[in-house]
Amino acid sequence: MKRTRVITIAAATVALAAAGVGTAAAATSSNPHRDSHDIDKSLIEAFIDRHPKNVIVLIGDGMGTQEITAARYYQGVNNPLNVDRMDITGFDTTWSLKPAAAPPYLPDYDPDSASTGTMWATGEKTIDERISQGPSSAENVPGANLKTALEVAQERGMRTGDVSTAEITDATPAVQGSHISLRGCQGPANMAACATETKAAGGPGPIAEQLVDHKIDVILGGGRGRFEQTIPAGSGPDGGKTVVQSAQGKGYQYVTDAAGLDGISNANKPVLGLFTAGNMTVEWAGPAASLGKGNAPVACTETNRPANEPALADMTRKALSLLDANNRKGFFLQVEGASIDKQDHATNACGQIGETVAFDKAIGVALDFQKTHPGTLVVVTADHSHTSQIVSEDASGAGLPTGYSTNLLSKDGQTLTLTYGTAGFGGAGLPPVNVPPSQQHTGAVVPVWAKGPGALAVLGTNDHTDLFDVITSFRR
């Protein structure tokens, strides 16, 4: 499916030199970040060097154009986000494959996080629920595993990290450090649907074990419950241990709260930080969405996360510090803001916006690192688009959305109305159900932002599979 496109810096250099020196032009932008991050500077940096030493991939799960705009507008129209510091931008298509007994595999326009994650992690399309394996309908097929960007980095002797606000065994973090036919097979006790893939059956075991077996240097997120499950007897030397005990046996430093993470200073031993049993607590809380006009506009409560759970920005900062320490060979780090998606599914506008803002703070940490480590490529994108839409606060009667709406008071003091309506049909002649069911993903292209060596390749319209080449274009 892919075609090779040759980029010749020589031609660029000659052409630009021919343009003559001394010409200057002024352009303006209402984006104040442009003062210090002008387009030319970003472009020249990316033009000169196509091969990063370090790669940081940040995934805003479900963060389509509506979601990023909702966060931007909530924070104030003249108060740009950190992601707005990134000048090299494009769009990626995200279609996955439909299950079939054999090729051809046909397009599925509304993908999940497993198939989309597999795209940038491996460069290949697969079916929904599949983690870094091809689309074959058979389980545990020899050769089905697709090499991931994290594995490519490890083969080159680079350090690696995997950070998420979800269970770290959830689909998006799983795609870099595991291969399994169904995303649900996360812990030793969750393998019923992946019976041929247990270690006892000669397979690689559940996602939790695979992440540890991959010896990823920094693993930070939720999902402690999966790692506290006991590995069954007959699974090899770790049978009878929990996955945590297995990790500690492999040399992992294990922490379970923010203070523990702060205390880690040894960058020469791997780190496993699991801060909640399930997904990490969302940053913000607010009113429930409802049918019709929705609530009187209110501001979100921004203090929902307990202090013993680190923020995504804190996990990102710590991961960068550990991965970069005395490291000549570079690193590969994936960071996921997971609950943008989960709160969009849940029609929780404040939850969704708070997670987007928290994710944006992690982007800020990555960009600050990139500034002092210009050999670093930072790529930000979403895995797929989602449901929330910004609509008019003035609608009334039948002009109101059919679904679930919330009215927020933005930091500019204005009403920001979000609506969710991709699930909740009540039946023929019936109103939508009162308690909104999980909303759907949507199919629109997702935004992509990049900065640093190799960034130019995200410009224009590409597919999420193309991102694999971008994030593995490591220094030679």
Next chain:
Amino acid sequence: MKRTRVITIAAATVALAAAGVGTAAAATSSNPHRDSHDIDKSLIEAFIDRHPKNVIVLIGDGMGTQEITAARYYQGVNNPLNVDRMDITGFDTTWSLKPAAAPPYLPDYDPDSASTGTMWATGEKTIDERISQGPSSAENVPGANLKTALEVAQERGMRTGDVSTAEITDATPAVQGSHISLRGCQGPANMAACATETKAAGGPGPIAEQLVDHKIDVILGGGRGRFEQTIPAGSGPDGGKTVVQSAQGKGYQYVTDAAGLDGISNANKPVLGLFTAGNMTVEWAGPAASLGKGNAPVACTETNRPANEPALADMTRKALSLLDANNRKGFFLQVEGASIDKQDHATNACGQIGETVAFDKAIGVALDFQKTHPGTLVVVTADHSHTSQIVSEDASGAGLPTGYSTNLLSKDGQTLTLTYGTAGFGGAGLPPVNVPPSQQHTGAVVPVWAKGPGALAVLGTNDHTDLFDVITSFRR
């Protein structure tokens, strides 16, 4: 609100020269257009020259990321659009201003086509329904008019064109060649709400008269009904004439069908082409959207437009040919694919996709012109985002959208499901209304694509007001 960002080509040239010649890197994309339109070539072209001779602005009304993706997927995932030939891409925010008796004017997150059009046409924010005038609550305020990009081009002796599939007096085409307090004041008989702005009252008259009075060289679209209205007595020398007669008196060549347009060969006299009484006929037809699961998937009928109406691509080709003939000073042309928005309002998936494909063909015409006239800047964007969303074909029960869905059979033979749910609330405890009311605009950033001199300024995240500087960065 704007800040100046200095672009220094000299620094770029030196930096690139310092990078040394001979380095080559290969990158891949699944986008086959990348074979012949590689990123570097587009960037170098835009790097060297920031000042276009000609500017073509193409507006897909309501064409957010869901709408462009729906058209791309309907046409086939391996059959990219013409817009996918454009490598220089970014995002624009589109918020407008809320009405107020005096400043400060606060943000409105869900704008209309008048306020958004005024943004790129003039570089300034205004209130909804306002055409290239400031946000003051008073009508016909001296000095309220904001200079438009088309007027800047005219002052430089450039030729100008305004093309749309809507009534040419509709908001988006109106913003370049008229100034009025309410978008509805389109023809001499539509001035009740703009009483102080009639010519009899010393104002500039309705949009139709203003477009003609502006002596725009090429005016092509729908809206003949507005121009067949009679200018009232007391309106100056044209009182008692229709606007068509007024135009003819000013030297306009007047045509009303595709054959008439084909027959125009004199580029030295202006052209008024009005091909329908109202909006032009949409290209495609298909099934009506309905609540719940929607129709059994079908392909769209692609032959809805009568042959006597020119396609948008035909109007664009003719406009370019007339504007470029023996023209040393260059031209400014705006082209609108208007009914993407109108069919999105109407929950007509085939209508919407057909108009997007027709708009994309006009983009192809502009890009082909740009290829042979590299001094031309092509900018493509939407004025605002809209309602349609691509959702799962597999949903059932309460997992189905709350609104109005349509199932189409894509050219890959797969079901493409679109849903619309930003209007249609039936009341407390009632189902959504059966005949969907006009759907809402939505607030997400819109995609921006550019190619040619000056294109780099669209990269990253900007505001629609910033586009004014981009499209008026004419050659010096």
